[in-house]
Amino acid sequence: MAVYVVLLGPPGAGKGTQAEILSEKLGLAHVSSGDLFRENIKNQTELGQLAKTYMDRGDLVPDDVTIAMVRERLGRPDCAKGALLDGYPRTPAQAEALSKMLKDLGGKVDVVPYIRVDEEELVRRLSGRWTCRAEGHIYHEVSNPPKKPGVCDVDGSELYQREDDKRETVERRIKVYFEQTAPLIDYYRNEGSLVEINGAQSIEDVTRDLGAAMPAGVGGGKT
Secondary structure (H helix, E strand, O other), rough: OEEEEEEOOOOOHHHHHHHHHHHHHHHHHHEEHHHHHHHHHOOHHHHHHHHHHHHHOOOOOHHHHHHHHHHHHHHOOOHHHHEEEEOOOHHHHHHHHHHHHHHHOOOEEEEEEEEEHHHHHHHHHHHHHEOOOOOOOOEEEEOOOOOOEEOOOOOOEEEOOOOHOOHHHHHHHHHHHHHHHHHHHHHHEEEEEEEEOOOOHHHHHHHHHHHOOOOOOOOOOOO
16 A cells, blocks of 8 residues: 655755655655656646746646646656655645545555744744855854855855845745645644644654654554
8 A cells, every 4th residue: 555645844844854864764755846846847848838837927836737747746656655745735725636636546645744843943943044155055053054154164155145044034934834834734633644743853853753653564653
């Protein structure tokens, strides 16, 4: 039986890092909605070209286009054992569509780990990021500062703060995430598949708790 995991978490919760670790540990394909969009647009697929017309206008890509991309991705051989979904679904309507899609594939959403971190900590994590102009090396004022302020340790180039790493932008992004995602969190909580994970812990401890949240027999999950 294929296993399908939907990983939720706000910007700065470490979801991307944990998705990579978890997919490797569980042997599940990591299906990222962002990667899917980039791949389809880069390869100029019919769906990619359709999505780009909306994106170029600054409009949201309609659910049916996103769903079609996800359906195609889940039909590939590397998803035979299931998949770890990252960035999709984003709304209860998309969650309903995913449920129908997985039913057609003979599966269901098995577990929805939600990496929970409070807003103040998220702002601290994200607004402290600085990026190297030459190669894009990432530093953090608190957790990973450069040896010399404002200078990259690797290539000596200037460090700058991206627009989306500035405090006011970060606060807005996080506010939008919680507003948009709250109904989805409630949806999966009501379904009984949501498992809250304390994202304020170390990476190793979050990984451990995610592993424990998995279905019985999957990557050392519950027995």
